[in-house]
Amino acid sequence: xxxxxxxxxxxxxxxxxxxxxxxxxxxxxxxxxxxxxxxxxxxxxxxxxxxxxxxxxxxxxxxxxxxxxxxxxxxxxxxxxxxxxxxxxxxxxxxxxxxxxxxxxxxxxxxxxxxxxxxxxxxxxxxxxxxxxxxxxxxxxxxxxxxxxxxxxxxxxxxxxxxxxxxxxxxxxxxxxxxxxxxxxxxxxxxxxxxxxxxxxxxxxxxxxxxxxxxxxxxxxxxxxxxxxxxxxxxxxxxxxxxxxxxxxxxxxxxxxxxxxxxxxxxxxxxxxxxxxxxxxxxxxxxxxxxxxxxxxxxxxxxxxxxxxxxxxxxxxxxxxxxxxxxxxxxxxxxxxxxxxxxxxxxxxxxxxxxxxxxxxxxxxxxxxxxxxxxxxxxxxxxxxxxxxxxxxxxxxxxxxxxxxxxxxxxxxxxxxxxxxxxxxxxxxxxxxxxxxxxxxxxxxxxxxxxxxxxxxxxxxxxx
RNA sequence: GGCGGGGUAGCCAAGUGGUAAGGCUCGGCUCUGCAAAAGCCGUAUGCGCGGGUUCGAUUCCCGCCCCCGCCUCCA
Numbered sequence: 001x002x003x004x005x006x007x008x009x010x011x012x013x014x015x016x017x018x019x020x021x022x023x024x025x026x027x028x029x030x031x032x033x034x035x036x037x038x039x040x041x042x043x044x045x046x047x048x049x050x051x052x053x054x055x056x057x058x059x060x061x062x063x064x065x066x067x068x069x070x071x072x073x074x075x076x077x078x079x080x081x082x083x084x085x086x087x088x089x090x091x092x093x094x095x096x097x098x099x100x101x102x103x104x105x106x107x108x109x110x111x112x113x114x115x116x117x118x119x120x121x122x123x124x125x126x127x128x129x130x131x132x133x134x135x136x137x138x139x140x141x142x143x144x145x146x147x148x149x150x151x152x153x154x155x156x157x158x159x160x161x162x163x164x165x166x167x168x169x170x171x172x173x174x175x176x177x178x179x180x181x182x183x184x185x186x187x188x189x190x191x192x193x194x195x196x197x198x199x200x201x202x203x204x205x206x207x208x209x210x211x212x213x214x215x216x217x218x219x220x221x222x223x224x225x226x227x228x229x230x231x232x233x234x235x236x237x238x239x240x241x242x243x244x245x246x247x248x249x250x251x252x253x254x255x256x257x258x259x260x261x262x263x264x265x266x267x268x269x270x271x272x273x274x275x276x277x278x279x280x281x282x283x284x285x286x287x288x289x290x291x292x293x294x295x296x297x298x299x300x301x302x303x304x305x306x307x308x309x310x311x312x313x314x315x316x317x318x319x320x321x322x323x324x325x326x327x328x329x330x331x332x333x334x335x336x337x338x339x340x341x342x343x344x345x346x347x348x349x350x351x352x353x354x355x356x357x358x359x360x361x362x363x364x365x366x367x368x369x370x371x372x373x374x375x376x377x378x379x380x381x382x383x384x385x386x387x388x389x390x391x392x393x394x395x396x397x398x399x400x401x402x403x404x405x406x407x408x409x410x411x412x413x414x415x416x417x418x419x420x421x422x423x424x425x426x427x428x429x430x431x432x433x434x435x436x437x438x439x440x441x442x443x444x445x446x447x448x449x450x451x452x453x454x455x456x457x458x459x460x461x462x463x464x
Numbered sequence: 465g466g467c468g469g470g471g472u473a474g475c476c477a478a479g480u481g482g483u484a485a486g487g488c489u490c491g492g493c494u495c496u497g498c499a500a501a502a503g504c505c506g507u508a509u510g511c512g513c514g515g516g517u518u519c520g521a522u523u524c525c526c527g528c529c530c531c532c533g534c535c536u537c538c539a
Contacts, residue, residue: 041539072537157535158468160467180536232469232534232539233539241536262469262532265532297476301476304470306533310475312475312476313488315488316487316488323487326503327502364478365485365486366486368487369478369479370486373486376486379504380503451501462500
C-alpha cells in the first residue's frame with residue numbers, strides 16, 4: 001500500500017514517489033519573525049511535523065528545511081517602532097519560535113535558513129532572471145518578475161489570471177510595473193526602511209518575499225523538491241511565484257508534491273485580533289494548558305479540513321491524553337521487567353492499521369480510531385486477567401512506534417520522596433482504619449501536587 | 465464574479481452503493497472505608513435541504529441553502 005497525498009497542483013490523491021528514495025527533500029514555509037507565532041501558524045507546523053514523522057516511520061530519510069522570514073515590511077516597521085536594530089528585534093522572536101516548537105514537540109528541521117543570510121543567493125537568482133529577460137528594473141528602481149514570460153503562472157491555484165477580479169489590494173496607478181501582476185523580486189530602498197538595506201546591482205534595497213524561498217530551497221535542497229508545504233493562503237501568490245522564479249532559473253520542475261493545510265478557526269469564528277479570539281501558544285500556556293494538549297488538538301484533525309479550535313476541544317484533549325497515560329502506565333506496570341525487552345518484534349494489527357490510515361493522506365482520525373480501539377481492547381483483556389506480561393511489553397513496543405509519530409506521551413515524572421513518605425503514612429493510617437487521618441494525608445498529598453488512587457494493587461500516584 | 469475547502473449525535477470527527485469508526489461530554493455498572501481516578505457497557509432509524517438514478521444513497525447525479533478561505537507579499 002503506497003503512501004498517498006492530495007497534491008494541490010493536480011487536486012488528486014496521488015501515490016507518493018520521491019525523486020531519490022529513501023531521501024525526501026521537504027521544504028516548509030516558516031514564520032515571519034516580527035511577532036509571536038499564533039496557533040494557526042502552529043497548526044501548519046504540526047501538520048508538517050506529522051508528515052515528517054510518518055515518512056520517517058515508513059523508512060524515509062527526511063531532509064527538511066524551514067525558512068525564517070526575518071525581513072519584510074512588517075518586520076522592518078515593527079523593529080523601527082521598537083527602536084531596535086532589525087537583527088536584535090528578530091532574534092527575540094526567533095528564540096520564542098524555537099521555544100514554542102519545543103513546547104509543541106515539533107521536530108527540528110535540519111536547516112532553518114534566515115532570509116537575511118541568503119541575500120547573495122537571492123541576488124544571483126535575480127541576475128539570472130534578468131539575464132534571461134524575465135526580470136526587469138522599473139523606474140522605481142525595484143526589480144520585477146515579468147509574468148508574461150511565464151504562462152504557467154496561476155496553474156497551482158487554478159486561477160485564470162485574465163478573469164481575476166481586481167481587489168483593493170491591487171493598486172494599479174502607483175506602480176511602474178509593466179503589468180499589474182508582475183511581482184517584486186528586489187525592492188528598492190526607501191527612507192521608511194531605515195538602515196535595512198543591502199547593496200545590489202540594482203542599487204540598495206532588499207529582497208522580495210517570494211525570492212527568499214526559491215533561493216533558500218534551491219540552495220539547501222537543490223532544484224527539485226519532493227514536497228513543499230504551507231497553509232492554503234500561501235498557494236496564491238506566494239507558491240505560484242516560487243514556482244515561476246525557480247523553474248525559470250533551473251529549468252527543472254520545482255516541486256513534485258504540493259501539500260497545503262486548511263486554516264484554523266476559533267470557536268467557529270475566523271481568528272482575528274479584532275475579534276478577541278487570537279491566541280499565541282504562550283497565551284494558552286498562561287491559561288494553564290500544556291504544550292502537548294495544544295499539540296493534540298492541532299494534530300488530530302486532518303490537515304485538509306478547517307480546524308475549529310475551542311476550549312471544549314482542549315478539555316477533550318486533556319481527557320483523552322489522561323486516558324492514554326493511564327493505559328501506558330497500566331501496561332508498564334503489568335509488563336514489569338519485561339518492559340526491558342520492549343523492542344521485540346511484534347505485529348499488532350491495530351498498530352498496523354494506525355500506520356495504514358496515515359498512509360492514506362495522513363488520515364489522523366482513522367489512525368486515532370485504531371489506537372483507541374487498541375486501548376479499549378487491551379484494557380478489557382487486562383481487566384479479565386488475560387494479558388501476559390510479555391503481551392503487555394509487546395503492546396508497549398507498539399505504542400512506542402505510534403508515539404514516535406504522535407509525540408504525545410506524558411513526560412516522565414518522578415515522585416518526590418516526601419510524597420512517597422506521605423503515601424506510606426497514609427497506607428499505615430488506612431491499615432489502622434484511621435479514615436480521618438487517611439483523608440488528611442490524601443489532602444496533604446494533593447497539596448503537594450499529586451492525586452493518590454487506591455487500586456487493588458495498592459496506591460497509585462498521578463500528577464495533578 | 466472566478467477558484468477551492470466544508471456542512472455526519474451536545475462538541476470534535478472517520479467512513480462506505482447495502483444499512484453509521486473513534487475521542488470528549490452524559491448515563492449505568494465495577495472497583496473503593498469514603499472518595500477520586502480508572503475500567504467496562506450504553507447513547508445518531510440518522511449523515512445541510514429538495515429532487516433523481518438504484519432492489520437499496522449518508523455515499524452517485526442535478527438543483528439549492530449555509531459556513532470558511534484565496535483572488536497579487538496572512539500558516
